[in-house]
Amino acid sequence: MKKHHTPQLAGVALIAFFALFPFIYSAGDYDYIMHIAITGFFYAILASSWSMLAGYAGQFSFGHIGFMGVGAYTTALFCHYLYLSPEPTNICTEFLIGEQYLILVNPIGVTSSTLTQDCLRQALSIWDGSVQITPMPVWLGIILGTIMGGIFGLLIGLLVLRLRAAYLALFTLGFAEILRATISAEILITRGQAGIELPHLFDNGITLFGHAFTRTDKLPPYFAMFFLLLLCLGILAWLAKSKFGLFVRALREDQDAAAALGVNTTRYKVLVFVITTMMAAAAGAMQAHYVGIITPNNLFLLQMSLVVAMAVIGGVENFVAAAIGAIVIEFVLEMLRNSFDIGGITVDMTIWRLVIFGILLMLTLRFSRNGLILPLIEHFTRGHVAKETVAKRAAGASS
Amino acid sequence: MTNLAVKGLNKRFGGLHVLKGVSFEIDGPELIGLIGPNGAGKTTLTNILDGAIKPNSGTVYLNKQRIDQLPPYEVARAGLGRTFQVTRSFRRMTVLENLFVPALALNRGHSREEIAQKALEVLEFLTIDHLRNEYAQALSGGQQKLLELGRLLMLDPEIVILDEPFAGVHPRLMEVIYRYIERVNGAGKAIILISHQMDSIFTLCRRLLVLNYGDLIADGIPDDVKRDPAVIEAYLGADEEESNGEQGGRAQS
Ligand SMILES: Nc1ncnc2c1ncn2[C@@H]1O[C@H](COP(=O)(O)OP(=O)(O)OP(=O)(O)O)[C@@H](O)[C@H]1O
Numbered sequence A: 001m002k003k004h005h006t007p008q009l010a011g012v013a014l015i016a017f018f019a020l021f022p023f024i025y026s027a028g029d030y031d032y033i034m035h036i037a038i039t040g041f042f043y044a045i046l047a048s049s050w051s052m053l054a055g056y057a058g059q060f061s062f063g064h065i066g067f068m069g070v071g072a073y074t075t076a077l078f079c080h081y082l083y084l085s086p087e088p089t090n091i092c093t094e095f096l097i098g099e100q101y102l103i104l105v106n107p108i109g110v111t112s113s114t115l116t117q118d119c120l121r122q123a124l125s126i127w128d129g130s131v132q133i134t135p136m137p138v139w140l141g142i143i144l145g146t147i148m149g150g151i152f153g154l155l156i157g158l159l160v161l162r163l164r165a166a167y168l169a170l171f172t173l174g175f176a177e178i179l180r181a182t183i184s185a186e187i188l189i190t191r192g193q194a195g196i197e198l199p200h201l202f203d204n205g206i207t208l209f210g211h212a213f214t215r216t217d218k219l220p221p222y223f224a225m226f227f228l229l230l231l232c233l234g235i236l237a238w239l240a241k242s243k244f245g246l247f248v249r250a251l252r253e254d255q256d257a258a259a260a261l262g263v264n265t266t267r268y269k270v271l272v273f274v275i276t277t278m279m280a281a282a283a284g285a286m287q288a289h290y291v292g293i294i295t296p297n298n299l300f301l302l303q304m305s306l307v308v309a310m311a312v313i314g315g316v317e318n319f320v321a322a323a324i325g326a327i328v329i330e331f332v333l334e335m336l337r338n339s340f341d342i343g344g345i346t347v348d349m350t351i352w353r354l355v356i357f358g359i360l361l362m363l364t365l366r367f368s369r370n371g372l373i374l375p376l377i378e379h380f381t382r383g384h385v386a387k388e389t390v391a392k393r394a395a396g397a398s399s
Numbered sequence B: 001m002t003n004l005a006v007k008g009l010n011k012r013f014g015g016l017h018v019l020k021g022v023s024f025e026i027d028g029p030e031l032i033g034l035i036g037p038n039g040a041g042k043t044t045l046t047n048i049l050d051g052a053i054k055p056n057s058g059t060v061y062l063n064k065q066r067i068d069q070l071p072p073y074e075v076a077r078a079g080l081g082r083t084f085q086v087t088r089s090f091r092r093m094t095v096l097e098n099l100f101v102p103a104l105a106l107n108r109g110h111s112r113e114e115i116a117q118k119a120l121e122v123l124e125f126l127t128i129d130h131l132r133n134e135y136a137q138a139l140s141g142g143q144q145k146l147l148e149l150g151r152l153l154m155l156d157p158e159i160v161i162l163d164e165p166f167a168g169v170h171p172r173l174m175e176v177i178y179r180y181i182e183r184v185n186g187a188g189k190a191i192i193l194i195s196h197q198m199d200s201i202f203t204l205c206r207r208l209l210v211l212n213y214g215d216l217i218a219d220g221i222p223d224d225v226k227r228d229p230a231v232i233e234a235y236l237g238a239d240e241e242e243s244n245g246e247q248g249g250r251a252q253s
């Protein structure tokens, strides 16, 4: 049997390209292009993990954006409400842990800061700079967000065990909407539509390759998100070619038949939920720190549709195709933002680009159900199968 | 030695009493035919033995292990495998991948190479090895039936229940299925064969169970069963019409 290495080589070339891109690219819109790339990586994590859940395992969940939000809000709340201080404030709820006090800031909602201050701000103004408080480490927030995403994934996974197809889609959609509504309504804690500000990914700057970067430089978050994407793709690749991948696909095809052949379908259904929701939560947490604010608007259904569309246009049954689809579409959507004039009529592309995107999605679904990138990959990996079958049949007939 | 002990199985679907205290026992590598008119409860009995549905009362022991409350995957691992009346292949997975599923689910510590080798041998035996890398959905109906048998060969259970393996199958493929039955039975495994094709049943089976709307009305060697007045009245006498009606029913499913 002939082995085809084209997809692997293309993969290595893509990784090398994105690893070198920030050093090669030097146009005036550097920060803007880097921002699109980071956002593209973020969507690539969502789309590829969703493709494992929906494309491989057949669990068409519309809650993925909700789990992304769980990750983002977990780290946001963690960094917003917890601080370490060497001195007690005596007004906040606080716990002595070793040498330090863990300060739990009281929620004040969205009020003018001159009227009400939270207990920590009051303490700080009393101390007048004599005490240095420490915020929570960002990486810990991201890890907690990831774990929280997994816990929510486990609960939802258990709840949808007996639901199939359309009911599962509706249930998970309900979950995401309830989460968004709750966050919007719980203004005292989540600050509602005002959103919660988060410390930047590298709030104190970072030195990389002998160069000191500030917290607003794009290169460090670029690589942070890029490595998170590579980590997720690595895990997905490993899962896909292990028996996990085989079993979840069997689950998608026929749950009862898989069970009759010895597959613990319950376990794999829950597992695939937990793993993919953790990825969505990790991406959400990191993106929230990169952007510096999270609001309930980030959890809109529109965002979910975007993720689904990216995966579908790339190819939902292959997580690499979904990831590439996400990055390409993020770039194309941004590039299409430039409005233009035709004979005195201004075409507002910020709106029309979504129409073009929708038409592309419909055309893909109608004419290329496997997406636009997956057929390319299949061409190289499975192109020989038909020839092989015919050859074998001919050989069998003549013997 | 394989032992399956079924005691007093009752199953109701709402008001419908589908199995009425069914009891029988299988000892060793028997080849048993399970017959009965459409709606007699044969598939329901299969589903209960395989753990897919739970009985309202009664017990099933496989080699002294109680299996009637176990989930299907544990029943499969305990040594009972089945095919489905309406084929259920993993359509968008290749033929080889279909065979890997039970082999890896059992986790008997075989390497991937060993499993792949076994799979190829099985496919050759079933005469569909040229299709190994095709998606199962590219297979014909009859070939998909063979694929299901292939998966069972990989699972290699102590007892196999074949639900209508001959339905819609060309004589040439029938030959292959016959060889499959010989191979599995010859290897010391028990087989329960559900079929409306009386010639196959009488050629292959050394013992018959007759189910008639939930009642097990006969259990014995084919010659005795053939002459049993209750069986003749319920089933065999109406053989011609039965098989005609059955054709129609099959076309729907
Ligand atoms: N899930 C179910 N819910 C309700 N009734 C059911 C269910 N499954 C089977 N039945 C009923 O139980 C009876 C027995 O069905 P079963 O499929 O076991 O028959 P069978 O002997 O396999 O028939 P055939 O020869 O047509 O395959 C039928 O009357 C059927 O309608």
Ligand SMILES: [Mg+2]
Pocket: B042, B043, B044, B085, B163
């Ligand atoms: Mg039946």
